[in-house]
Amino acid sequence: MDLKFLVTTPIYYVNDAPHIGHAYTTILADVLARFHRIAGDEVFFLTGLDEHGQKVKQAAEKRGFSPQAHCDDLAPRFLNLWQKLEILNDDFIRTTEERHKKIVQLALQKVYEAGDMYVSEYEGWYSVAEERFITETEYESGQFRDVKKLKEKNYFFKMSKYQQRLIDYIESHPSFIRPEHRKNEMLGFLRQPLGDLCISRPKSRMDWGIEIPFDKDYVTYVWFDALVNYISVPGYGSDEARFKKWWPADVQLIGKDILTTHSIYWTTMLFSLGVPLPKTIFAHGWWLIGQTKMSKSLGNVVNPLDLVEQYGADAVRYYLMREMVLGLDANFTTDSFIKSYNSDLANDFGNLLNRVSGLIAKNHAGIIPESGELTLAENEIKDKANALAGQVTELIASYQVQEAVVSIMDLVRSLNKFMELQAPWKLAKTDFKAAERVLYTAAEGLRIVSIMLSPVMPNKTKTVLEVLNAVDTKPQWGQLRPGTVLRTHPPLFPRIEVEKS
C-alpha cells in the first residue's frame, strides 16, 4: 500500500439535522481510514461542515440567531453524532473558520488572475419567497410561488474552457471516477457543451458568505466556498510542504447526487488553479428506507440512527458496510438489520467468542493454552487467517468493502466449523494436549478476525481483543500469548428477540 492515504467526505450543509446519508458517507470514510491505518499507512481523514449560504441564513433568522450563532449551535450535533458512531476523523473543517476563508479568497484571486473569471448578467427564475434562484426543473414543477425572471450581475468561472481537457483526463484515468457507470454518465454529460459557472451573489441580496477579494460588493457562492475545503485543510496556500505530502486526495467519497459538482465543477476549478486532481472520486449509492411492516398502527418510518441508541454503533456500522455494494443503492429495513445482526454478529461472531472463552474457562482454568504441532485442519485455519490481511487490503484498495467484510466473516464461519469438527469439549476428556491445541488455534483465529473487523466495529472487537489480552497485536499468526488469563465478558452481541408475526 501507499505510505499515505487522504480520504474526504463532502462537507455537510448545516441547515438541517444529520441523517442516514451523512452518516453513511462518514462511516464509510472512517472504515476506509481505519483499514488503511491497520495496513500501516499514514492517514488523513477529513470531514466538516458547509456553513455559508442562503438557507443557513434563513434558518438562523427564523430562530432569531445570527448565522454564526446558528452554526455554532448546530455543529455540535454533527460532532456528537460522529462521536456516537465512533468516527475518528483527523480534522473537522467549518467553512466559517478563518483558515478556510483566507484560502478561498486566495483561490478566487488566483483564478481571477488566470483570466478564468468574468462578469456577466445572470438571468433565471427567482423565487421571492425562497429568496433564491430556482432551477428550470423546479420552475416547471410549479411548486414555487412569487416566481419572476430576474437579471443580476454576477461573476462567472470559465468552466467551459476546460471541457475538452476534462474529457481527455477522464478517459485517460480509468479509476478517476468510480464506479465505472458513473464515469460513463459524466462522459455522457460532457458530450453537451459545458456552460460557465455562476460563483457569486451580491451582498445586497445575500451577505452570508466569503467576500470576493476583488469586489467588496459580492460574496462567493457554494462552489468555491465549499469545495475548496478539500485543499485548504491539507495546506494549500498556507503550508506547501504539508500540502505536497497529502494532496492529491486518494479518494473523495460522495453521494451520487453530487457527482456533477465534484467530477466537473471541482475538477475544472483545480485545472484553473493548477492543482492536481484527486486520484479517485467515488460516488456511492443511496439508502432507500423501507417502511416497517408494523407501520400499520403507527405509520412510522424507521430512522436507522435510532438503532445506534438501541444496538450500538458497531452493529449499525457493520450492517451499513455489509449490506451495500459500494456504488449501488441499497434498502434499509429493520427486518434485514435484525437478520444480519442475529446471524452474523450474534450467532457467528459473538457466539464463537463464547464457545472459545467458555471452553477455556471451563476446561483450562481460563488460561490461554499452548499450541504445539499443528494438525492438517489447524494448518488450514492458519493459512486462511494469515492470508486474510492481504486479501482484505486488496479488496479495500479496490473499494470492495462488502466483499472485504464477507471474506472476514468467512473465516468466522470456518472457525465455527473447525470447532464443530475438532470438538475440543470431547478432546478435553480423551486427549488434553489436543484440546489445548485446538482452542489455541480457535482463539488465535478469533484474534485475527477481530483485528480485521476492527475498522468496521472498533468497539466490540476491542472487547474481544481485551478478552484475549491481545490489544496491540498484528493480524499475523502466532501472536496470541499462551499462559495469559482470559478476561470474562458479557455476550458480545445479545440476540435480538423478535416476536413471531
Next chain:
RNA sequence: CGCGGGGUGGAGCAGCCCGGUAGCUCGCCAGGCUCAUAACCUGGAGGUCAUAGGUUCAAAUCCUGUCCCCGCAACCA
C-alpha cells in the same frame, strides 16, 4: 430515437468484461452435535438466469428486437 444502469430459485445479492458443472447469505425441510447467545455443523428441496430471436460444438455470460424497473439530464451542498 437525449445519456446511462438493471431484470438470476420465497427474499436480498454475486457471477456476465476474459462463453463450457448456476455461487453466497437469509428463509424452508431433514439429520448431527450438545462447548455456546434455542446457537453451531451436515445434507436436501426450490431457478425456462425478464422475453423473442441470432452467433457458436457450447450462452446467465457475446449480438439484435421487445417488455418492465431505476438513475442522470447543469447552478442542485
